[in-house]
Amino acid sequence: MEALEELTTYMVGYCLGYLVEIDFISKEKASCFWYTCSDIDKKLEDSGLLAGTSIDRNNRPFIAYRSKISMKDLIKAIPHESIHLAQIRKGDYEPLSGYSIWKGKKYINLNCDDPNYFSAEHQPWEAEAKSLEEKVRQVLLEKIPDLKCL
Numbered sequence: 001m002e003a004l005e006e007l008t009t010y011m012v013g014y015c016l017g018y019l020v021e022i023d024f025i026s027k028e029k030a031s032c033f034w035y036t037c038s039d040i041d042k043k044l045e046d047s048g049l050l051a052g053t054s055i056d057r058n059n060r061p062f063i064a065y066r067s068k069i070s071m072k073d074l075i076k077a078i079p080h081e082s083i084h085l086a087q088i089r090k091g092d093y094e095p096l097s098g099y100s101i102w103k104g105k106k107y108i109n110l111n112c113d114d115p116n117y118f119s120a121e122h123q124p125w126e127a128e129a130k131s132l133e134e135k136v137r138q139v140l141l142e143k144i145p146d147l148k149c150l
Contacts, residue, residue: 008078011140014139014144051063063085075147079140083132100125102125110123
């Protein structure tokens with residue numbers, strides 16, 4: 001496993017660990033049934049995203065990040081995407097092509113520059129992730145203090 005992928009996997013693990021501690025997700029659901037990768041740059045760039053969370057053809061969730069992402073941007077993105085990973089594993093969120101299912105209801109996906117992107121009315125999975133991400137990021141930085149220097 002390349003160094004950045006290994007670091008990213010650890011970062012996601014720490015983020016999920018915190019989400020288990022606060023009972024956002026069960027330990028079983030936070031298991032290693034997920035992975036990280038950096039091989040979909042074009043799709044992320046076209047969407048204007050640093051990273052994203054989805055489900056592969058085998059129904060396995062993953063977090064993808066740009067292969068040339070800075071550490072500062074990775075520290076910004078991973079806590080947010082880890083929350084989406086937990087939402088998927090809990091069964092609350094299913095990202096699909098052009099739309100998403102949130103707790104059984106279908107929503108059209110908005111572009112990341114849309115003013116309603118983080119709206120609970122339009123994309124509740126994004127609103128939930130936005131509300132939790134700063135605390136998750138703080139915990140991540142406590143767990144890996146060397147990241148604060150980057």
